[in-house]
Amino acid sequence: MSSTLERRAVPVGGLLVGEGPAVVIGGRVSLRARRGQAGAGSVAIEGATLVEPYSADDLPAIAEHADAVVVGASWTRDIPLVRAAAGLGLPVVVERRREASVAEWLELADYCAAEGDGQVILCEGGRPDLGLMRAAKVASGRPVLADVSADVGLSAAAVAAGADGLIVGSPDPALAQGTGAGTASPGAGTGSAGPGPGADRLVAEEAVVLVGALLRDEAPATLPECRQAIDRLDAALATLLERRAELAGIVQRIKPVGGFAGRDLGRERALVARMAVRAPALGEARLAPIMNAVIEAGLHLAEERAAE
Numbered sequence: 001m002s003s004t005l006e007r008r009a010v011p012v013g014g015l016l017v018g019e020g021p022a023v024v025i026g027g028r029v030s031l032r033a034r035r036g037q038a039g040a041g042s043v044a045i046e047g048a049t050l051v052e053p054y055s056a057d058d059l060p061a062i063a064e065h066a067d068a069v070v071v072g073a074s075w076t077r078d079i080p081l082v083r084a085a086a087g088l089g090l091p092v093v094v095e096r097r098r099e100a101s102v103a104e105w106l107e108l109a110d111y112c113a114a115e116g117d118g119q120v121i122l123c124e125g126g127r128p129d130l131g132l133m134r135a136a137k138v139a140s141g142r143p144v145l146a147d148v149s150a151d152v153g154l155s156a157a158a159v160a161a162g163a164d165g166l167i168v169g170s171p172d173p174a175l176a177q178g179t180g181a182g183t184a185s186p187g188a189g190t191g192s193a194g195p196g197p198g199a200d201r202l203v204a205e206e207a208v209v210l211v212g213a214l215l216r217d218e219a220p221a222t223l224p225e226c227r228q229a230i231d232r233l234d235a236a237l238a239t240l241l242e243r244r245a246e247l248a249g250i251v252q253r254i255k256p257v258g259g260f261a262g263r264d265l266g267r268e269r270a271l272v273a274r275m276a277v278r279a280p281a282l283g284e285a286r287l288a289p290i291m292n293a294v295i296e297a298g299l300h301l302a303e304e305r306a307a308e
């Protein structure tokens with residue numbers, strides 16, 4: 001069995017799943033969902049990141065073209081196929097069978113790790129149970145993926161629950177998972193640009209950046225990794241600053257005297273003091289000029305809009 005350290009991060013193609021930012025994976029192909037109408041030889045799987053076989057006949061093409069092999073939820077008890085898939089030498093993505101407990105899921109993951117080279121990722125799909133996903137991650141130390149293809153609106157919740165990656169655009173999540181949960185809801189409440197795989201991917205990427213920036217522990221070691229982590233934080237900051245400016249603008253319209261004329265320095269000092277509790281390293285002295293600039297930008301915007 002692989003050590004906890006080896007388990008924690010699994011490279012899949014150009015992505016590292018389990019450390020650093022959560023990743024978004026499209027390009028998942030289920031030859032099983034296509035019910036084997038075409039064998040892997042005649043199905044284009046080049047460029048696909050994760051591929052689920054229909055039968056052992058698909059495995060050579062998967063080994064050649066895919067970045068990882070999927071042990072699908074609907075056939076986790078087909079031990080000969082599980083064993084052959086795990087032995088391909090690719091990272092193995094182990095989906096949870098719908099009725100399986102965390103213990104059963106992790107047992108299968110350990111089996112796959114032992115049959116292969118230890119590179120195993122857990123995957124929770126269908127209507128993902130994020131509590132179970134989180135429990136499995138904590139108990140095993142293995143990376144976890146949430147397949148949010150059936151409801152991309154779960155992306156933010158999945159990242160918050162510890163998903164190391166989101167799968168979007170699985171060909172037919174209901175069929176692949178055998179859940180009968182077929183209707184995809186296109187990102188309700190997530191600011192999705194509209195239905196469709198491109199829009200779903202954007203929703204997932206937003207969740208990875210914004211929720212990841214707030215909640216995901218990161219310890220980047222290289223300059224590019226550090227800069228990418230800062231870029232994610234800045235994206236979250238920009239989103240928050242824009243929201244803050246909108247709220248401050250509403251206040252200006254509500255107050256008897258708005259804009260710079262109605263400035264309330266006592267309120268500003270108090271909010272800086274409260275922020276310093278959450279940002280003790282920066283402290284009040286460093287936060288004060290930052291917040292002064294933020295507040296003034298909001299007041300400028302509000303006055304500009306009032307003058308229009």
Ligand SMILES: C=C(O[C@@H]1C=C(C(=O)O)C=C[C@H]1O)C(=O)O
Binds near residue numbers: 248264
């Ligand atoms: C928003 C207000 O108006 C001004 C802007 C503030 C801000 O952006 O936080 C705080 C105090 C005021 O100077 C307010 O009075 O709450």
